[in-house]
Amino acid sequence: MIRIKNLFFLALLFSSFTSRAQQAQLPTPWSEEAKNAQLPLAEYPRPQMERQEWLCLNGKWDYIGGNNVPSALNPSVPISFDHAKESILVPYCPESYLSGIQRKQEINMWYNKKFELPSHWKNKDIILNFGAVDHDATIFVNGKKAGTHAGGYDSFSLNITEFLKTGSNTIVVAAHDNNDGRYPSGKNGPRGDYTFSSGIWQTVWIEPVSKNHIKQIRLLPQVVEKQLKVQVNSTAKAKVTAVVSIDGKEVSKTVFNSGTDVNIPIENPELWSPDSPFLYDLKLSIHDKNGTIIDEVKSYFGMRDIKLGNINAVVRPLLNGQFVMQLGLLDQGYWPDGILTAPTEEALKYDIEITKKAGYNLIRKHMKTEPQRFYYWADKMGLLVWQDMPCLWYPDEDTTIYRKAFREEFKAIIDDHYNSPSIIAWVPFNENWGAFDVKNITNWTKQYDPSRLVNGNSGFNNNPSYQKAYGDPGNGDFVDTHIYVGPTGASEPDQKRAASLGEFGGVGLFVRGHMWPVENNAYAYEPTIDALTDRYIFLMDNVEQLVRYKGLSVAIYTQTTDVEHEINGLLTYDRKIQKMVLDRIKTANQAVIRAGHDLN
Template sequence: MKQASIPRPEYPRPQFVREHWLNLNGPWQFEIDHGCSGIQRGLYKDDVQLAQTITVPFAPESSLSGIGYTDFMNAVWYRRTFEIPGDWDGDRVLLHFGAVDYKAEVWVNEQRVGTHRGGYTSFSFDITAQLKAGANTVSVYAEDHLRTGLQPAGKQSSLYHSHACLYTRTTGIWQTVWLERVPQTYIASIKLYPDPDNAALHLEANIAGSTAGLQLKCESSYKGAATGSSTVQLGAMVAKTTIALSDVHLWQPGAPELYDLQLQLVRKADGAIVDAAVSYFGLRSIQLDGMAFRINGKSVFQRLVLDQGFYPDGIYTAPTDEALKQDIEISLGLGFNGARLHEKIFEPRFLYWADQLGYLVWGEHANWGLNVSKSEALEQFLPEWIEGVERDFNHPSLIGWCPFNETWDDERTGARQNNEVLRTVYEATKAIDPTRPVIDTSGNYHVVTDIFDVHDYDQNPETFKARYESLRTGEGEINVSFPARQQYEGQPYFVSEYGGIWWNPGQSDEKGWGYGGTDSRPKSEAEFIARYEGLTNALLEHPKMFGFCYTQLYDVEQEVNGLYTYDRKPKFDPAILHAINSKKAAIED
């Protein structure tokens, strides 16, 4: 059910699709609640008119929202009416939110249906019992207190203005809101384990409702041709099965072969279909082998770029689905084969395009803003992180997890990071997903990690290269950036942030920020390219370096070390950078 007249009309959960759904994006009533007093004032009640109109799913800070208010908002309110299609009678209705920053509380027809804490992950409520014939009203209250140190905020600025590598904030709804029709018993979620070595797909399905007398039927196909099926009797809320695949087509970077997957709940007595959903999967494996990162058994050098996930007019929210795809195409055009999705859990549509385009991505949470020196950080961080890992588990493009980035000590008290917070998150991630490597905290300070990475913004290619000579030769101390705080234990190694070369000709210094400061900026485009090539070659030519990640793909507000401008215009000839980035790496087979 695609509604092209509203913003972001595409299906928001592309790896688990049902036929019957209703997009609630578009005009909503809206009001800022600076005093967080709206519940006491009854702003959730149907007879109250909120002060403004906003365009969902764009945050009120963005121009696309129609609000454009960029000061701090302690809380905000939303309301709109909707009608349930007549053919949904007798079924359940789920109300879905792609993401609401930060703590959301939801009412339907003045009845509270639930709360959710976490600004980056999806959630839903069964609102069947609250619905009535005709017009229904949904009200949403969202609190956002990012300056408390008690919530992940990512790259959202804690000052009034954006500064350095921190940008405009996002408050409230910033992804699609939608309704979904499901039967009384339905497939709630699936977990896919591709197994190319055995030409199989292992599948785990969670079922909501009574499973008595039901079977789960799974059918795979490739470009319309059947490749395997499996039917399993349901006797519990979780079903596990394996599809033996008749044909093997590997999902690989740059060559993204994908299978289609049809799922049905079937009544055994008469063969009637109770529920149906469609999905897809990629057949690929991941293995750490010495210093190599292998995909389908082949050493693949990861030519990554840092992607912040910001947009001039939508802030956290891409203006269109095509804009998500375009960012990946820009990156591929520069010779990168993937990205660190930085300080933000990206929306499922981005991962969908990464799957479709054969683009490697690392999943990361928005830990900045959360004080990890306190044990309480675990309570704020882990539940949302688990939601993100579970939600995005099935995407073949996602090849690793990095829950934290640069976990600095508390600058106010001097308290060090609580290592047990990082250790617990690492162990929980591995328990949920044993199929992917986990970096505990990118850059610093490592506690327990499958991969050892460092951040290095040295602007001199010669000293930059020399710093990793001991890793190549095995003689001397390996660079770990903070030797008093972390220890290298022989893991696969890479520089997961480098470059950040300041380049903003024609823009005043007061409006720009980049790594190395104004004194070390290149004086010409030719000097920029020479520095870029020198830094990048040092990593490509290293026989024990499995990848790199350049900072960054495009400028964001005042941060001007992007290879494209904030409005996605190239600063340099992409072909020149593509030639540098796509050279064969020393570690590749």
């Protein structure tokens, strides 16, 4: 009789053999660069709180995963990696080609990494940071439990100093993800259409800090008051120095106490907008009693405000006091090689660059979050962002657990991305998917972040068949419907809310050799690039009429790229083919945006 231990060994050996034979189903221009990188996605991952000293832990980790391995859900001790094991390329999820694993629904994922601290980090506290791990993560350092985290789309950090030793150290991450749609998952779930993803999917890194160090910063531009409201939270009270500069030239300097709000004057503020995405540099440092700097981070901010106002008796969103027609793309952020994770920094930027090049000024980041570097590039290049909260799918099951998890993760996501000037709206729910307490959650969102707009239930006219529709919550900042193909039937503003066409279009084009190997579909079809371009321009002509005469303020076309079975993107899923003539659609897009300017 073969012992269970030996069966476990053989299963691991077999999975290791099969993973070596994998091939990319649809490679992108960046697939092989990412696959062969010793240190993938090596850029500093948190641009609005950047430290000079840090160590990226991306790259090859030992890996053991699958349904039949020891449970990775809140384990008390790590498993052993002494015997047969695979290698995974972090931060790509194990379902992806780039990870080197490429298996679906591992459920239990165990990661192991050895590292050494730089010698000059001696006597420093060491913070271990994770961009995102889906869904339940337990962290062990040198065999001892260092902490846990639940949530697939928000970042977390642990102070691991007490667990470290001189020389080689070991981190073990146990990640567990049922992928059953009961926790916030968005399209990454059983009703979400696409390949699931699990485990570590954003950058892992460590950095040395003093015992008292900056833990969080909160930046709120106040354009009318010509000031930046700043809060710096540190592990203990300290004096903070904030220096605002432009191209290295100091424009403002303020000293204040950590843990308190301070208003930093910004004289003659240069405003941030999609046409002029001006960013100020910000340096924040805390000091000991002798005035010595003990921690310092670099940041940036944009001076802009967003609110509702009346233009010719029509409620519209105002950016810096002016109506700017928001015309954008539904952006799902999926990749055929990395699934939820862009293969490289260049790839991460590419979708933003092509959106700008095509003449849009907005994206709706649909049912997922991105690494903070994505929002950095949106801030830097000038692209407005509507940020969805990834939905849960079964809000009426174990409501005290899953609804609580939704609320907690939504708050954490807002905290993660609060400082990005590009984000101008939060979208708690989409098309009634997993919708619950929509009116209350919309109100809570508006109260928690009054500096942004809130679209409580985008496309409330649509609803999944398995649940009762919540419908229009009646509050928030938008009346929002989804019309495919549209735009006929789009919302009109009411007395308190602006009108948004949160999704429309979705016209497809088959491009042989650049489609995911499944049955492909769209809401409508055109046979050629020229025909699809003509159809798009006709839709935009109709959108312009709605802007001028029906009070429409936002229109979001589906979508940036094809995604697996969906072939209705501006680009193919592999990002190799532009499916419309960009110069022509840019002209049409700019005409729609100019129509908005004409109404001011």
